[in-house]
Amino acid sequence: MNLKAFIQDMKDMMKKNYKVLLLVLLLAFASCSFTSKTFDDTDKDKLLIQVVTYVLQSGHFDPIKLNDSFSEELFSDYIEQIDPVKRYFYKSDFKEFEKYKTEIDDQLKAFDITFFNVVHNRMMQRIEESKAIYKEVLSTPFDYSIDETFDTDYDKIDFVSNKAEMKERWRKQLKFSTLSNYDDIYQQEQQAKKKNPSYTMKTAVEIEKEAREATLKSINVYFNDNIDDLTREDWFSTYVNAIVEEFDPHTYYLAPKGKEDFDTQMSGKLEGIGARLTKRMDYIKIVELISGGPAWRSQLLEVEDVILKVKQEDEEVGIDIVGMRISDAVKYIKGPKGTKVTLTIKKVDGTIKDVTIVRDVVELGETYAKASIVEKDDRKFGIINLPRFYVDFEDYKNLNAANDVRKEIERLKADGMEGLILDLRNNGGGSLPAVVDMAGLFIKEGPVVQVRSTGAPKEVLRDRDESISWDGPLVILVNELSASASEIMAAAMQDYKRAIVIGSKQTYGKGTVQNVYNLNNLVRNNTSGDLGALAFTTQKYYRINGGSVQLEGVKSDVQVPGRFSFIEVGEKEKENPLPYDEIDPADYKTWDSYFDYDTAINKSKERLSNNSQLKLIEENAKWVKSQIDETEFSLNYETYKKQLEANEEEAKRFDAISDYKTNLTFLPTGFEKQLFESDTTNLQEKRERWYQNLSKDVYVEEAVNVLEDLKMAYSIKKVAKVKD
Template sequence: MKRIVEFMKRNYKIILVVTALSAILWSFIPREKKEDPEKDKLILELLTMVLERGHYSPVEINDDFSKKVYHKYLENIDPTKRFFIQSDINEFSKYETSLDEMILRKDISFFNLTNSRLLQRMKESRKIYENLLSKPFDYNVKESINIDYDNLPFAKNKSDLVERWRKQLKLSTLSSLTDKQKLEEEKKKENASYEEKSFEVIEKEVRESTLKSLDEYFNFLEKELTRDDWFAIFLNSIVERFDPHTFYFSPEDKEKFDVSMSGTFQGIGARLQKKEAGVEISELISGGPAWRGKELEAGDLILKVGQGKEEPIDIAGMRLDDVVKKIKGPKGTEVRLTVKKVDGTIKVISIIRDEVETEETFAKSSVVEKDGKKYGIIYLPKFYISFENKENRDAFKDVAAEIEKLKAQNIDGLIMDLRDNGGGSLETVVKMVGLFIPEGPVVQVKAPRRNPEILPDPDKRVQYDGPLVVMINNFSASASEIFAAAIQDYKRGIVVGSKHSYGKGTVQNVIDLNQFIRSSSFGDLGALKTTIQKFYRINGGSTQREGVKSDVVFPDRFSYLDMGERDEESALPWDKIEPAKYEPLQINYDNIILNSNKRIATNTTFKLIDENAKWIFERKDEKVISLNLNDFNNELAVADEKLKKFKAISDYKNTYEFKSLPDELALFEKDTVLKQKRERWHEEMQKDIYIEETLNIISDIKLLTKGKSLTQKLSLN
């Protein structure tokens, strides 16, 4: 997941690397204007030098490295294997174990060969799909398609490639065909006099629509993608071998990255990530159009993107940034996303673009009553901070302010909701942990070839000393994992949620490549985001790959899927160091955890969620899809019938009433949008079974502690 990078002011070692590299490079960088290939070589050299000297764990550039780059690059440029044929691969394969030497020699002939061949094959593909879509497909034939592209061989020859295109196009049209047939049936039900379109008419419309989408997609590839765009794909196939969070930004990509860092943009308010199966929704930004629409959710795979009433474009094989470019757009315009839901169903979702406000990335709080006691909930989407202007809002100050407001409401316990929190500032999370403990270490940070540095709570004052529960899920990463781990290690509270958090235990910095040369006739060289440090819990264990394991595990849709950093091929390994000296509180939560597990085991909704998770796990390996219309419809009918059973999960609603605090209620009279956002949040919590069980847990902590301060050296068993 590509999250906001964590900056540290003490990264003087990186400054030393920058200075050393600059001194070396200034001595031989040519001043005269060069052609683009020379610029490519320069960027390649800069990247390898920065990575070798500045990356936390430099990878040896050898034959094994070469093989991984080779296969990753081919996967990136032809993921569904519909362009290259085996003779191309035979020609390319001689480079499979020599890319390491070529990278060090700044030899880009492999890129030149593959790029020119790819563009040639793409041009040939136009004729293939135009010919195939010129006549109807036979949907009565008993045949199927295997969509396990990772394990499929490349097409043997051009005729085999045409057959592959035929099946892929047939699957695409079959999906659209069944959708349109259902739409016709619904129109007939609504209006008995409605004259349904014939199968032949619908089939022809689907082929025409598919042809238009492909034409637009290939026009986009030919007209909008430059050599620099293709070369950036090649470069990232190299740098991502170091770890998943190391990434090269071309000048255009760096500009977009800077815009995203500012926190405001016009679009749908969703973060995307490239997965093997395609482009996935990794996070919805609270308050954004997608979030308000309630239809799109994390885990959805985007298949097509349509602008307003225009026919949608198939995004298979399209670069992540190019998908983002298609989805973003001016406020007030419509984008239609064809998505594959986590349960395998296909859905078209219409979203009106809007200004995505940074306000909804800030902390917010609510109060709720249970059994005569009042509890506070703080939702924190990220650990934000402004490094340029310390007077701006940051998560530490905002959470501290929310705690004071909640304390004024005489709360009996506090829930910190860090679900989907992708991280942020290391400095901020260290100070925030300090709101809940009197003193002591919070996290350990290690740079290459240096002893670990212990980062302590900078303030001995305790802002809140009552019962505390931290909520996490599979997408809680980085700084949120530091917070949950510290609370867990100190036994300051209970961590609840998914089996484990994301497992990102590394720190990145963005390095501007232009700083390494005094002047350049090549223009902007872009930037490199690279991993420079690793952080560890105070107990000595790393969160890398393993994440933070919940004290109480809630069943969720992803319970049986292996998600997170551990799913990344090039992720840095888990390890541990010496623990820091700290004193955990003498509190025994065992009975509370046991009672929660008993409630979960007997709860019908949790049982259904677990059953749904098992069903999703069983379907994940279904790679063969029927291309026979009747069989395809039967498969859809079986899935739809199963989904009816799981609908009870979304229909769930608890009996609690969540309320805004007095200062926010006063704002609602003037800010109806804010009121709407908070009402939507409260409505979500009413439908959130995880919140309900978390309230049960914090009530039990309240009974255990009997109102005593949890930051004192107590023995509570």
């Protein structure tokens, strides 16, 4: 679930209930006669613990008990968060910490932060010790002829027992990091020799030394510019986040600085490469490419790519960001418009590449709905791509996804559209009112989604507008990254039998709604400083048939393999997700039409079972999964290089996926043709690139086939009905 979509979910769903929630929390705090003066004015941490735990217990959709079980989970998760690769703490440290394993809940109830203080103080000590260790390790050459391996699955290893073992752990991790530097330099030397036969290549000893120095520079920067800059408040924010994330994966704490970044995201502009990132274990991973942004335009980056290093245009060597906090890594990736940044990327298939991106200002307006005419033989269809369910709360009537989709439908109809594809792939969600309004474009009236809050009766959100913008054949495309609001839309159209859903086995599976709350609002006479904000889950939403999309997602009518078919993505992958459940269905009637959905679905399944392109995509997905499962790597350069080359060779087998070509033609609507004539925003260039990608899209090709089947069935049944 991406941040912008998450923001919209929170704002929309809580708009009605926000005042009620605020009143409940304020009354609860008033009954406690709580002010910041209860504590010493400098004891901000204890105040923060008191406020956060009370808000969660009072306002969270499914508050969990602060007991020994909670304490044990928090203990394990917090230690893992601050030392995920076990390169700081010793077994003796862990054993010392363990005496608090079942006491943290009691400390939280008493606003006691002893556990944090003990762990934090030891962490500061171990960090200082590690600086001496890594410098000592990197002062000695690595021998890449030795047959030894390094395992990146840190769950398999335990904490070390002594300093000798700690040094050995650092040695292997640093050797693994330096190995890619060694290979980069060696490749550069070979290229130089190839261009100029008289060039004298560096020796293996010189290359090893240069690679090791590059690693030293990188890790020095990591400690000096990041770790050493972290304040106690930063570390305590990590602890608070560990606490709140035990409630569910979409509940998190925004420290004052984090809240500022959050507000910047809301401003609508991002300066950088246009990619949203997350951290999984020790790695920074791309979770979304913003449509129209530099990374998206480059066609060089993909969702699930891992960023290993970042190099500025005036630097010779990149900074290794493996192990960095995501906020620190972003500092290196972001930058002024027009500057270049080179990212060393580990692709999903295991291959490693350097990608150079020119930074730019990313206008989130590029995520608005866009449409194209699709021509096949003598027929015209339409496709509307919707990256998210956006809305401007200050100007809802003029700027919201539903209104824009309605306009695109009218333009497509004016150009002779006979069937419509609504592309919700990679759509992370957004505004619920926009979902309800958009569903209303395709049905006469009726319920669209059900919402439930703890201790309150369910609320049914309905389309009350009897007008219909499109009553013809409709196909909705989804994938594993279609989440939240896009799941509601697909589910509603599926339940009404209004559309055929084509895509992944199931969508993302996020069925919860969050609210962002300013914690300072709950403290009277606050003299302790800014407490930040808390995002927490307040509601769950359900399909009109009573089922939840939580964990289960929306199962496509026609299931097709995709790149992530065998990779664990979505809500199920998260820690502490809320469970799946069901409520009573809403009162609704399925769509009354002449479309033969069952026949169209069966025909589609039959076609796809013999589709060579989809078989290749499925083979690629299985191979990608095997690469992800491989966590043990050789530290012998020859073996390492052979494995890299084998991966690159195997990856070539799947180049045919991007070479695929459909027999479809994509054209601008008449409305956009006029815009092209006075184009000052490179709109035509952006659209032509989109058309080019669509022309290679096997899923769009099948969606058009299904529209043809529905159109044919509609014509036959309508004629038969008239004769009867």
